[in-house]
């Protein structure tokens with residue numbers, strides 16, 4: 015299980031496909047059960063990576079749809095796995111998976127809309143992650159992305175949602191999780207993506223934020239999520255997607271980032287790690303592949319930077335390019 | 340895991356454990372036998388019976404210790420705590436114990452916030468947060484939680500001395516600089532010329548101590564934004580660093596660009612020259628960015 019020492023300068027698609035297929039077969043490990051609460055997320059990460067690598071069929075479509083359905087609750091929300099509580103994050107993952115499989119009608123969409131819109135705080139416009147009340151701009155993104163994918167943004171107070179996101183904008187041009195919280199690449203992706211979905215990118219200082227984002231690239235080509243932090247494949251995606259939405263993708267040194275992501279591959283067992291030499295996981299695998307796709311790596315399907323879904327899925331949904339300023 | 344299957348049997352003899360239903364294949368049910376899975380089977384049974392009891396609370400403690408990211412168990416734990424009217428101060432100890440090994444766990448921080456809000460007592464919080472920041476001074480959860488404590492309990496007095504200590508320790512700590520902005524400018528009525536000036540002086544000193552540190556430069560921008568002052572006044576300061584600080588060079592580009600917009604052709608030339616040396620020598624990885632800046636400056640203004 016240790017990561018290999020050899021590196022490859024090409025994307026090892028076949029190996030990564032096998033790696034993702036193998037994830038569901040590791041049931042003899044405790045880790046498999048400990049991560050049970052985010053199994054639905056794992057399916058989204060795996061399936062998106064597979065589709066981008068032109069192997070969406072590597073997971074059985076009927077099984078995937080049946081599994082997603084089994085995670086829906088009577089209140090419309092989805093849980094990370096059967097028998098867990100519903101949560102906004104998993105509700106978005108469920109919708110994303112079903113759209114990849116072109117099977118959104120397999121579930122009760124009206125109920126999803128009801129679940130998501132009930133999580134908006136009417137006063138602040140913020141979104142709670144679930145009934146327990148945690149507030150975070152990640153949830154603002156999840157809600158806006160989910161409802162936009164379902165074409166039901168009418169169900170919430172969009173101006174209020176934007177108002178809350180803008181309260182989380184910082185003096186350095188970035189965004190944090192709550193008003194005043196430090197700028198962070200993951201939160202910036204969420205806020206910029208959410209603003210793009212509701213055609214509000216004019217509220218972002220593109221040059222200032224673009225500078226902050228491209229300043230994340232380190233000498234080794236990798237990107238970090240905040241100043242002085244370590245480079246990481248997943249942050250590379252969040253920075254990259256935000257830059258792409260702002261139309262400034264070319265501010266990143268593409269060749270060096272290619273090198274960094276490819277060097278984080280496990281050349282023996284497949285998968286991509288957070289950085290070279292670490293253990294691969296499906297989370298960093300999808301964001302590594304998505305990053306390469308955004309940078310135009312040959313042989314991959316195009317990814318949509320706003321929805322983090324294959325572009326053809328967004329096109330099929332009739333949502334392509336509608337977020338462009 | 341402290342609960343052995345034997346303990347489970349003796350404590351939960353009246354409960355029929357419910358094995359995991361893994362849904363349809365390929366995520367099909369298979370037999371797995373660990374202490375964890377046994378505890379989970381009892382947990383599912385207690386939830387199904389809606390049992391809010393001391394033993395249910397103990398079971399959630401054990402499961403959470405084993406798997407702190409299991410958000411469903413946390414949710415149920417909260418319900419039990421409030422239903423049984425448990426001692427919430429004791430609960431803070433439980434959270435503190437977990438934070439040592441799981442400082443980046445989302446559930447733990449939110450849970451603590453809910454408990455503290457309910458207790459209406461913040462007396463232990465700064466100490467708790469400080470302990471976490473002692474291990475990792477950039478822990479995002481700890482900082483966001485600290486800001487909630489500051490705001491919710493109107494606790495501001497300890498903040499600047501605390502930030503000062505952290506910045507003495509590591510002047511590159513971006514989280515501490517961000518928090519400084521949060522604290523200094525939390526009261527809009529308190530912002531005056533002398534506050535702005537003292538923040539500018541403080542930041543300049545930190546920049547002089549350690550060049551090539553983007554955080555105080557960003558902070559400086561944030562300070563100026565809160566005043567009517569102009570970046571032009573920082574020209575001579577920026578020049579102190581000549582060619583050894585990318586940030587000061589970038590600021591000079593901004594300063595000269597502003598002047599160029601007002602028709603200063605020398606400033607325009609200077610700005611273009613700095614962009615070129617950043618693109619080709621000092622910050623080559625961001626060549627495209629500096630070329631964009633150069634083109635913007637060089638373009639005839641419309």
Ligand SMILES: [Zn+2]
Nearest residue numbers: 246248249288
């Ligand atoms: Zn990562």
